Structure formats: C-alpha cells, structure tokens
Amino acid sequence: MTRYIGEFINTLTNLVYVIYAIHGIRSFRQKKNASAFRAIPYWGLMAVGICSAAFHGSLKYHTQMMDDLSMQLTTTPVLHRVLTVNSSQRTSTAVAILLSVLLVSFATFHVITDELILHSASFVVSVTIIGIRTMQLINLRTEPGAAARRQIWGLVKFGAVIFNVGYVVWLLDGWACEFLKSARAAIGLPWAFLLELHGWWHICTGIGAYIFIAVVDHLASGEDHRDIDRSFAWPAPWASRSIFAGKDIGVDEKRNLDDGESSVVIMSGELLKPEKDFSKDADKIIPEAQELAKSNVQAAIDKLSLLEKQARQASDLATTSRTIVTIVTISKESGDWSLLNDQVLLLSKKHGQLKQATTKMVQKVMEFLEDTPDVETKLSVIETLRTVTEGKIFVEVERARITRYLSHIKKSQGDLNSATDILCELQVETFGSMSRREKTEFILEQVALCIEKGDWTQAAILSRKINKRYFARKPKKTPEQLEKEQKEYEERVKTRASDEPMPEKDESVEDLKLRYYEQQITLAKHDHNYLDTCKHYRDVLDTESVEEDAERLRAVLARIVYYVVLAPYDNEQSDLLHRIQQDSRLSQVPTEARLLKLFTVHELMRWPEIAETFGPHLTSTDVFDKEQNPNDADAYTRWQDLRKRVIEHNVRVIAKYYTRIQTSRLTQLLDLTEDETEKYISDLVTSKTIYAKIDRPARVINFAKPRDADDVLNEWSGNMRSLLGLLERIDHLITKEEMMARIQPTKSEKVKA
Structure with missing residues (x-):
C-alpha cells in the first residue's frame, strides 16, 4: 500500500487486461471489412482492467461494485456472439436486446442488494454456455483430425488451464493471507512482489479471458485458420503448437499448394495429400458413363458414384470434383430436373465430402439455372442450392449469389416484400471470401429494394454498412504504374491458395460511388434533411466523370446551392454556405451564384423580389414548384421552405441592426402579416438563433439581449x-x-x- 494507491501490485497487474484488449482492437484494423461490433468483447475486457484497477487503487465501495459488474460486461458480448453465429440480423438484434435487459436487471439487483449468489451464478452460467458453444463451433468449423482443430483445441485447453490456475492462486491468497503477509515482510522488496498472489490471479485470468474471446471471434467470423500465428497475441501461438494441441504440427502441413498444380485438399487450414490418385480411372470411367447415360442415366450415375466414393475416401480432390460435376451434368442433360435436385442433395450429404468439390458442384449447378424450362423448375433448383449451402462458410459467396437470383425472380413476379426480405437476410459484410466490390453491390441492392418497398428505416441502417472511405478519390496513375499493378495482380492470382478468395484488383469504383450517393440523396430528401442532401451532392461533385461532363457539373453545382440555402440556419450550415461560395466553379451557374451571395451578406431580401427574379429559373428545375404537383409534392414544400429561409434571413439581419422596432415597421420590412411575423420570430427564438421579446400592448419588439451584473462588470473592466x-x-x-x-x-x- 502506498500513499496514493491502496494496493499497488494488484492495481498494476490489471494492465494485462488493458494490453490484451488494445491488441485485440488494433488487430481489427488490419482486417478488411471487420465490423466494429466484433470489438465489443475487447472493450469489455478493457473495462475489467480499468474497473479492477480503480477498486484496488481506491478500495472504495462504489469501485468494488464496478469491479464486480465489469465481469458481466465481458461475458455478455461473447455470449451474444456464440449464440448468434449464422443468425439473421433480426434474430441477432432480438438476442442482443434480451441479453441487454438481463444484464441491466442483474446489475441493478446486485447494486441495490449487494448480494453475490445471483451475480456469481449468472457469471458461471454465461461462462458454461460460452464453453459449450465454443466446443460446438470447433467441431462445426474444423474437420476431424485436422491440424486446425488441434491448434484451436490447444488454445482452448491452455486458456482453461491458466484460468483455473489463476482461480487456485486466488483461493490460496485468501486462505494463506496472514502467512503471505509475514513472508513478504521477511523477504523484502522487490522479490516480495512475487508473493502477491492476487496479482498473479489478474495475469492468469487476463490471458485466459483474452484467449477465449479471440477463439470465439475467430470461429464465429469464419476466418482462415492459418491466421492464428499472425493475429493472436502471445502466448496463444505457442499454446496452439504446444503439448496442449496434442501433437506438433509439421512444416509440411503449413505449406500452401495451388489447387491447379496438385490434387492436395485444403480443409480448414490443413493440407491433406490424397492417399491414392484416381485420375487415370476417371479418364477411363467418365467417358464410359457419359456414353452409357444416353441409354440408361441411372446406371451411369451409379457407375460414377462408385468412383466418387473411392476418390472421396482417398481425399483425391481433383477426381472427386470431376466425378460429381459429371454426375450433375448427366442429370441435367437427361432433362429430369428432379433427379438433378436429388443428386445435389445426396452428394452434398456424403460423409467426409470435400469442401472444394462441393463448391465446384454448386458453381456448376448455378450455370444450369438459365437452361431451366420454366420458373417453377428454376425455383426448385434454387431452393435445392440454398438448402445445400445453408450454414456452410465455404460456399457463402455462392449462397449469396443464389439468393440474389431468387430475389430478382420474386421482384419480377411483383412480390416486392418477399424479394426484399430474402435479400436483406444476407449479412454480406461478414463474408471474408467475397470481394469488397461485390459486397458493396449487394448492400446497394438491398438498400434499393428497401427504398422501393418504402422501408426507409431499414434502408438507412443497411446503408451505414458501407464505409465512405472506399469511395475516396484515387490519384491518377501513369501507364507504367498501371502496367506494374497489373503484373502484381496476375502474380497474386497465380500464387494464391485454392481456398483463398480472388485478390481484389485496384479498379475504379465511380459507378458504385454514384449509386451510393444517389440512394443517400433519396433518403435525405425523404427526411427533408437539406444539409445532408447538400453534402451528398458535394461528394458527387468530387467525381472525375462528373467534373468532365459540363452539363452534369452544372446540374450538381445548382443543387448544391439549392439545398444549402434550404437548410435551416446554424453554425454548420453557415460555414458550409461560405465555403461553397468560395468555389470558383460557381461561375458556371451565375443565377445560383447570385442567389447564394444574397444569403451571405447582411442585407434584407424582399421575398416578392426574390420570387420575381429567381422564381422562373428555380421552378423550371425538378427541385421547386410554385403549385402543388401530384407527381412530386415535395417540390412545392421546398418552394415554401425557400420562402421561409428568406424570411428567417431577414429577421436575423433586422435583429443585427435594430435593438427595438415597431411591429408595423417590421411587418412592412418582412412583407408579412402581424401573425406570420410573430410566428417566425417565435420559431427563431425557440431555436436560439436570435433573442427577442414581443411587447404586444406597446406593439414593440425588443432584440437587445439583457445583460446581467457579470456582463456589465466585465464590459466596464474591459473599458x-x-x-x-x-x-x-x-x-x-x-x-x-x-x-x-x-x-x-x-x-x-x-x-x-
């Protein structure tokens, strides 16, 4: 104990929680399209360290409550993660709300009653569920006997052991407290620190908690198992290859071979060489089966099924893939689409079926969709493919494409609600094997369907999944740079592993950028959020294709001016207004430039003159309309809002130059009735844009803000x-x-x- 810190070592060792939490949070920055929600468990781990340090540093009752509740802050996000693997967004949200309600209830009860039984029981139940679900995920996401499974089991065993070691140390610290105190006094500093067993409890539980959080995140996100060494902090890489993993993982198992050069099977990060090569048998049997299929389809399939079984059991990927692709091709060419569906289901459920072979079969059947004789048959094949790909990460991209195909069919049939629900159930932002461009296209299509359906809230939520930095304008490159990048891309394609996604090519995304901001403008217009609409048009303006097209450039510049003057006045709007005025390109739209300038000077604008001068030009666009238009009711609303902004500008100008004014004179300057004048002044006072008091009996309006004694004294002091x-x-x-x-x-x- 020091003068400022209650328990120095117990406070210092809480840095273990904070350091591991920071490492986990920083690791997400190196991963493409990593959701911010994945970092919540690490923030909970950091909260444990901070709250525990606060308690041991102060030894106060309220910090003890923080220390107790911080454990629940860590386990609850992890519990949500393991319970919602492969769940829809609606289910995930419902579980999150339920767990949040339970967490708040337990926390409130614990703080009020200061009891530990329910608190400890809820913590034990959460940890137990996390442990059971983690074991289930290991069995689900890894192959039996695979090196990846041994690695992850090694991590889990090590985490459990070190966590229990910490618990035993904590019990010893409480049981032998007096003996440890006397021993520390006899030994003296600095070696006495080694007998601070509660500090060792912090270190052990910090390591164990980090390992479990990292393992759960790794399994739930479906990341490549070969990333364990690179993304996990020490001692996790050591534990994954130690005695806890069962046996050492050899160097040969870590090699990454290309699928086109070898029939090596890559399963969950492990390389399995085929026990026997059946390629020669396939070269002989497949042509025979194709010839036999002309007279007896079932006999041909039976003949190929025998070869498929032998190749599958020997882990011969090349032959297995050729065989099952031939089976589904024969089934399709026979014209019996029911047979095709049955064979796809049967082949996908074979024991120990190779993942890459299943992927190639699904891709081949997807090519058959355009050849189906009618919509009913096409829907049956799609439903079969969706059944086969459900819950399988290695075909998540194919499932997404099939689902989009089904959504297009539903939309063409006029069932917009079903089309939207089917497509929006996909959470493509979590798909690690899908390219970023394709993810963006999926999300844009989801947003477009929600807008068409009229579900504006869901559309806004989905649009936030797209990071605007993806659309950042890239500098122009020389032909030499483009040629160099093309060679590097081709090299990455050649050297990639068969289970890795295609490397992303650095290409223009202007088409996606324009689609995205078109949707954002639609959403902002629906909410009558003029300032956001102006910002989105400014982002559209920062596009090469728009800058090179003079007509589109003028149209975008005009709409930037329209929506910035329509936006309600505040500091942000005023700043943006003046920055837009400094844009030299406004000379291309002189009418809009003159209108914008009127809002930047402190001079009155008479609405009748504004309507007469700018009205014909403004109403010739699709933004404004002087009369109600059934095709676009918002155009008339925007015209009325423009009149409102002109009047508000005039009131601000008058408040700047007048301290008090007669009501009759004010109504004359504003071209309003007395009731309208009071309404506009009241609105501006409510929004705290101006200060005013209306003296109705005297028919006088005071704009001078009264000063209190402090203001008067400050002014006198300054003078x-x-x-x-x-x-x-x-x-x-x-x-x-x-x-x-x-x-x-x-x-x-x-x-x-």
Whole structure:
C-alpha cells in the first residue's frame, strides 16, 4: 500500500487486461471489412482492467461494485456472439436486446442488494454456455483430425488451464493471507512482489479471458485458420503448437499448394495429400458413363458414384470434383430436373465430402439455372442450392449469389416484400471470401429494394454498412504504374491458395460511388434533411466523370446551392454556405451564384423580389414548384421552405441592426402579416438563433439581449483596461516629445554655431 494507491501490485497487474484488449482492437484494423461490433468483447475486457484497477487503487465501495459488474460486461458480448453465429440480423438484434435487459436487471439487483449468489451464478452460467458453444463451433468449423482443430483445441485447453490456475492462486491468497503477509515482510522488496498472489490471479485470468474471446471471434467470423500465428497475441501461438494441441504440427502441413498444380485438399487450414490418385480411372470411367447415360442415366450415375466414393475416401480432390460435376451434368442433360435436385442433395450429404468439390458442384449447378424450362423448375433448383449451402462458410459467396437470383425472380413476379426480405437476410459484410466490390453491390441492392418497398428505416441502417472511405478519390496513375499493378495482380492470382478468395484488383469504383450517393440523396430528401442532401451532392461533385461532363457539373453545382440555402440556419450550415461560395466553379451557374451571395451578406431580401427574379429559373428545375404537383409534392414544400429561409434571413439581419422596432415597421420590412411575423420570430427564438421579446400592448419588439451584473462588470473592466492603456500610451508619447525637445539646439546655440 502506498500513499496514493491502496494496493499497488494488484492495481498494476490489471494492465494485462488493458494490453490484451488494445491488441485485440488494433488487430481489427488490419482486417478488411471487420465490423466494429466484433470489438465489443475487447472493450469489455478493457473495462475489467480499468474497473479492477480503480477498486484496488481506491478500495472504495462504489469501485468494488464496478469491479464486480465489469465481469458481466465481458461475458455478455461473447455470449451474444456464440449464440448468434449464422443468425439473421433480426434474430441477432432480438438476442442482443434480451441479453441487454438481463444484464441491466442483474446489475441493478446486485447494486441495490449487494448480494453475490445471483451475480456469481449468472457469471458461471454465461461462462458454461460460452464453453459449450465454443466446443460446438470447433467441431462445426474444423474437420476431424485436422491440424486446425488441434491448434484451436490447444488454445482452448491452455486458456482453461491458466484460468483455473489463476482461480487456485486466488483461493490460496485468501486462505494463506496472514502467512503471505509475514513472508513478504521477511523477504523484502522487490522479490516480495512475487508473493502477491492476487496479482498473479489478474495475469492468469487476463490471458485466459483474452484467449477465449479471440477463439470465439475467430470461429464465429469464419476466418482462415492459418491466421492464428499472425493475429493472436502471445502466448496463444505457442499454446496452439504446444503439448496442449496434442501433437506438433509439421512444416509440411503449413505449406500452401495451388489447387491447379496438385490434387492436395485444403480443409480448414490443413493440407491433406490424397492417399491414392484416381485420375487415370476417371479418364477411363467418365467417358464410359457419359456414353452409357444416353441409354440408361441411372446406371451411369451409379457407375460414377462408385468412383466418387473411392476418390472421396482417398481425399483425391481433383477426381472427386470431376466425378460429381459429371454426375450433375448427366442429370441435367437427361432433362429430369428432379433427379438433378436429388443428386445435389445426396452428394452434398456424403460423409467426409470435400469442401472444394462441393463448391465446384454448386458453381456448376448455378450455370444450369438459365437452361431451366420454366420458373417453377428454376425455383426448385434454387431452393435445392440454398438448402445445400445453408450454414456452410465455404460456399457463402455462392449462397449469396443464389439468393440474389431468387430475389430478382420474386421482384419480377411483383412480390416486392418477399424479394426484399430474402435479400436483406444476407449479412454480406461478414463474408471474408467475397470481394469488397461485390459486397458493396449487394448492400446497394438491398438498400434499393428497401427504398422501393418504402422501408426507409431499414434502408438507412443497411446503408451505414458501407464505409465512405472506399469511395475516396484515387490519384491518377501513369501507364507504367498501371502496367506494374497489373503484373502484381496476375502474380497474386497465380500464387494464391485454392481456398483463398480472388485478390481484389485496384479498379475504379465511380459507378458504385454514384449509386451510393444517389440512394443517400433519396433518403435525405425523404427526411427533408437539406444539409445532408447538400453534402451528398458535394461528394458527387468530387467525381472525375462528373467534373468532365459540363452539363452534369452544372446540374450538381445548382443543387448544391439549392439545398444549402434550404437548410435551416446554424453554425454548420453557415460555414458550409461560405465555403461553397468560395468555389470558383460557381461561375458556371451565375443565377445560383447570385442567389447564394444574397444569403451571405447582411442585407434584407424582399421575398416578392426574390420570387420575381429567381422564381422562373428555380421552378423550371425538378427541385421547386410554385403549385402543388401530384407527381412530386415535395417540390412545392421546398418552394415554401425557400420562402421561409428568406424570411428567417431577414429577421436575423433586422435583429443585427435594430435593438427595438415597431411591429408595423417590421411587418412592412418582412412583407408579412402581424401573425406570420410573430410566428417566425417565435420559431427563431425557440431555436436560439436570435433573442427577442414581443411587447404586444406597446406593439414593440425588443432584440437587445439583457445583460446581467457579470456582463456589465466585465464590459466596464474591459473599458477601464482600454482607457488605462490609452492613458499609458499618451504618457509615453508626451515623454517622448519632451525628450526630443531637450536634445534639440536652442536659437542662441544655432547662432553661435
């Protein structure tokens, strides 16, 4: 114990929680399209360290409550993660709300009653569920006997052991407290720190908690198992290859071979060489089966099924893939689409079926969709493919494409609700094997369907999944740079592993950018959020294709001006207004430039004159309309809002130059009735844009804000300081003149000289 910290070592060792939490949060920055929600468990781990340090540093009752509740802050996000793997967004949200309600309820009950039984029981139940679900995920996401499974089991076993070691140390610290105190006093510093067993409890539980959080995130996100060494912090990489993993993982298992050069099977990060090569048998049997299929389809399939079984059991990927692709092709060419569906289901459920072979089969059947004789048959094949790909990460991209195909069919049939629900159930932002461009296209299509359906809230939520930085404008590249990048891309394609997604090519995304901001403008217009609409048009303006097209450039510039003057006045709107005015490109839209300038100077604008001068030009666009238009009711609303902004500008100008004014004179300046004048002044006062008080009996409006005693004294103090400064300067000038007069020669001295 020190003068400032209650328990120094117990406080210091909480840094373990914070350090591991920071490492986990920073690791997400290196991963493409990593959702911010995945970092919540690490923030909970950091909260454990901070709250525990606060308690051991202060030894206060309220910090003890924080220390107790911080454990629940860590386990609850992890519990949500393991319970919602592969769940829809609606289910995930419902589980999150339920767990949040339970967490708040338990926390409130614990703080009020200060009991530990329910608190401890809920913590044990959460940890137990997390442990059971983690074991299920390991069995689900890894192959039996695979090196990846041994690695992850090694991590889990090590985490459990070190967590229990910490628990035993904590029990010993409480049981032998007096003995440890006397031993530390006898040994002395610094070695006495080693007997601070509660500090070792913090270190052990910090490592164990980090390992479980990292393993759950790794399994739930479906990341490549070969990333364990790179993304996990020490001692996780060591634990994954230690005695806890069962046996060492050899160097050969870590090699990454290309699928086109070898029939090596890559399963969950492990490389399995085929026990026997059946390629020669396939070269002989497949042509025979294709010939036999012309007379007896079932016999041909049976013949190929025998070869498929032998190749599958021997882990011969090349032959297995060729065989099952031939089976589904024969089924399709027979014209019996029911047979095709049955074979796809049967082949996908074979024991130990190779993942890459299943992927190739699904891709092949997807090519058959355009050849189906009618919509019913096409829907049956799509439903079969969706059944086969459900819950399988290695075909998540194919499932997404099939689902989009089904959504297009539903939309063409006029069932917009079903089309939207089917497509929006996909959470493509979590798909690690899908390219970023394709993810963006999926999300844009989801947003478009929601807008068409009229579900504006869901459309806004989905649009936030797209990071605007993806659309950032890239500098132009020379032909040499483009050629170099093309060679590097081709090299990455050649050297990639068969289970890795295609590398992303650095290409223009202007088409996606324009689609995205078109949707954002639609959403902002629906909410009558003029300032956001203006910002979105400014982002559209920062596009090469728009800048090169003079007509589109003028249209975008005009709409930027329209929506910035339509936006309600505040500091942000005023700043944006002046920044837009400084844009030299406004000279291309002189009418809009003159309108914008009127809003930047403190001069009155008479609405009748504005309507007469700018009305014909403004109403010729699709933004404004002087009359109600059934095709676009918002155009008339925007015209009325423009009148409102002109009047509000005039009120601000009058409030700047007048301290008090007669109501009759004010209504004359604003071209309004007395009731309308009071309404506009009241609105501006409510929004705290101006200060005003209306004296109805005297028919006078005061704009002078009353000052309290502090303001008066501050002004008097400032005036006195200024006055004293002037007096000091005058004294200095007088002294200077006197000194100059003394050193100048007199007339008698001049005569003598």
